[in-house]
Amino acid sequence: MKKENVDINKTDKVDVAKSDLGNKEVEMKYESGLQQESGRNKEDSGEEKEREREGKDEEEDQGKVEGSSNEDDEREEEENEKDEFENHFGDQQKRQQILNSKVTMIEQKQWKLINYENASLKQVSKYILNDDGEKGDDENDKSNIELLKIKPKLLETWKKVNKVNNSNDIFTDLQWHLFQQFNKYQDVLYTNRNIENSFELRYIYALHALNHIYKVRNRILKNNEKLNKAHAAGKDIDEIRDQGFTRPKVLILLPFRNSAMSLAEILIKLSGTDQQENQNRFFESYGITPEQEKIDLKKPADFLETFKGNIDDMFRIGIKFTRKSMKFYAEFYSADIIIASPLGLRMIIGTEGDKKRDFDFLSSIEVVIVDQCDTLLMQNWDHVEHIFSHMNLIPQKSHDCDFSRVKNWYLDGRARYLRQTIILSDYLTPEINMLFNKQMNNVDGKMKIKHHHQGTILDVNVKNIRQIFTRIECNSLSEIDDIRFKYFIEKILPKTRKMNLSHVMIFIPSYFDFVRLRNYFEENTISFTSISEYTNVSDVTRARTYFLNGKKNYLLYTERFHFFRRHHMKGIHHVIFYALPDHAHFYSELLNSIQSSSSDKNSNEKITINVIFSKFDKLRLERVVGSGKVGKLLQGEKKIYTFS
Known part of the structure; x- marks a missing residue:
């Protein structure tokens, strides 16, 4: 046969x-x-x-x-x-x-x-x-x-x-x-x-x-x-x-x-x-x-x-x-x-x-x-x-x-x-x-x-943007998902909503985290659309259009979708990395797409990049910021680090 x-x-x-x-x-x-x-x-x-x-x-x-x-x-x-x-x-x-x-x-x-x-x-x-x-x-x-x-x-x-x-x-x-x-x-x-x-x-x-x-x-x-x-x-x-x-x-x-x-x-x-x-x-x-x-x-x-x-x-x-x-x-x-x-x-x-x-x-x-x-x-x-x-x-x-x-x-x-x-x-x-x-x-x-990683953060071509890396403390791998979610809904999300930001992409490596955030956004009637590896083609097109035109303020976006489809996403003014991607070059790739989408944004609105990480994200973090800096971010006294 x-x-x-x-x-x-x-x-x-x-x-x-x-x-x-x-x-x-x-x-x-x-x-x-x-x-x-x-x-x-x-x-x-x-x-x-x-x-x-x-x-x-x-x-x-x-x-x-x-x-x-x-x-x-x-x-x-x-x-x-x-x-x-x-x-x-x-x-x-x-x-x-x-x-x-x-x-x-x-x-x-x-x-x-x-x-x-x-x-x-x-x-x-x-x-x-x-x-x-x-x-x-x-x-x-x-x-x-x-x-x-x-x-x-x-x-x-x-x-x-x-x-x-x-x-x-x-x-x-x-x-x-x-x-x-x-x-x-x-x-x-x-x-x-x-x-x-x-x-x-x-x-x-x-x-x-x-x-x-x-x-x-x-x-x-x-x-x-x-x-x-x-x-x-x-x-x-x-x-x-x-x-x-x-x-x-x-x-x-x-x-x-x-x-x-x-x-x-x-x-x-x-x-x-x-x-x-x-x-x-x-x-x-x-x-x-x-x-x-x-x-x-x-x-x-x-x-x-x-x-x-x-x-x-x-x-x-x-x-x-x-x-x-x-x-x-x-x-x-x-x-x-x-x-x-x-x-x-x-x-x-x-x-x-x-x-x-x-x-x-x-x-x-x-x-x-x-x-x-x-x-x-x-x-x-x-x-x-x-x-x-x-x-x-x-x-x-x-x-x-x-x-x-x-x-x-x-x-x-x-x-x-x-x-x-x-x-x-x-x-x-x-x-x-x-x-x-x-x-x-x-x-x-x-x-x-x-090998020694130089860090894909060096490949970011967008000028004059502040990339803020925030470390969340957690001693147990079994608790990190809950601690990350709590920090996001209590610290990161309220701040962006208070600033009335739109065109915000939330990058999520894990599909389980994606489902959790999607349910939270739906329960709290937050203006958002979403794209995951299971989203069909017509719904992807609709979500991209809503996000580009500003009809939806937030876009929940998974790493696996980006890996399998690799669309050039338009309309991104702000990015929140719920966690860093496994594919480190996705970090610079997404940030570089801001350059072409920022021309039509409100001149008073500054580009914001926020990254949440913990000590359990060491391997991902090393590939993005480089082998020479990862130790400082994980063990330093400060919890917030800014790259520009």
Whole structure:
């Protein structure tokens, strides 16, 4: 069954409500797609398993395994010790005592923190469990590529497709330093992603994902050959444990189909495969025609980069690799890599009590990559947390698993301590920090990478305006919402009403805060209009017109709407930031729009900018005012600070 392309009106094209799991319209729209892409397709289920077995037999019979089958065992063991893949995912039974000790240390949160600066990575915080890696980042010579243990065929294709400007190097500086960490199988949280380095990052994690898949396959095929020879000779052989419960080893979470298509194009190039089965079907489903592309080219560059192409946020696809081919739409339990949106996987995982749900295919994930994490935060972050909570669990069914070859740490339920998690985001948030603290528990350590912020307040071009930042005191995160609301309705709002101000935009990052303020304004018959991510197009147009013409004094405006639509809002004379945006550039973007709207305002009316913040807004505040000033605003004796 072929899934239809999505006809998208790019000027107002993102229906955020579609990301809501409870939206019945979405469930109906994708009910058939769930069966097709989740791996439950009847056509695939029986025949696919048979082809899978035949494919394995064919590879084994041909004996085309990297590394001679006649290699001396001792030499192979020596080579394995040099490979971080073998050190991390090899036979942990030999190091069971060390593994147990590290797991205990993780559970007791006995991380040792090392902070250092790197010219390419910027500010690095490294968390380790012993003295390994105390010196910080490795400064290995880029010419010493063999130390990375990249599979030879993959390395050759990498040299051809990864273009480094004005250099004979095969890695950019950023790719080189990041890949060294990826290759050690440490967890990495990188929060310096932007539109300039996004493709650098996508190429390097695609290389890492393929290198991992090829090493997993090569190890299993080598061991198959050992077992076959031993059985043929009638000899006993030591226990071999080289597998997980299920085949999928890499999970990549992305926000939209356009990102999935971009990644798939890179995987095709890097794999160097002769055949890509179902490729046309994939590109038809994940791309759009030029006629469907209606994005407004006047939008900001970051918006164009995020929303060009197919922005359907409901997808999942399995990709299977063999020596000479890759297959799109592989049944999940026969796939090596799963690429999906959080919503796409959530629809399969379901919730407790659902009749049809499946998450066993996540039981043996060894590398999970979350790209464009900041965009996922603008969708439904609950889906991301739900996926992580269902990863690396003991499967409910056997799925034809050979338990005699399952690694001990899978059987012991400790796979999550060896899983590598890589998160790439434009910025850091409390939600991402929580994921880092709770779900990134790698026995080989983890690292958090960020940079020094100059502050987007420097990008404000409007002259002679006073930007007033007011700190509200609160000692409990559970109380901050109530304290912020109380301060707003008792201090900020009465003051603006007393001054008879109009054309006042109230910027609200949280939809829950938006609903709370909207209800308050309605109950107190205050002249206002509102725009949120759930407002339909006609109501948005009406609200913008009322606000521009001054028929409504206040405009309640959410961050998610601005992210997904990015309208140039006219008629703004005053802005109240109920809380600062996660996207720091929205601060300067909205203030700069005042310049074009202030020409028709009353000359006696001064522009006012008010910002409410607390110590719990540190990350947002740092991105706006800069790393050098955030400490003073949070810890200074004064509660009110003015920028002009």
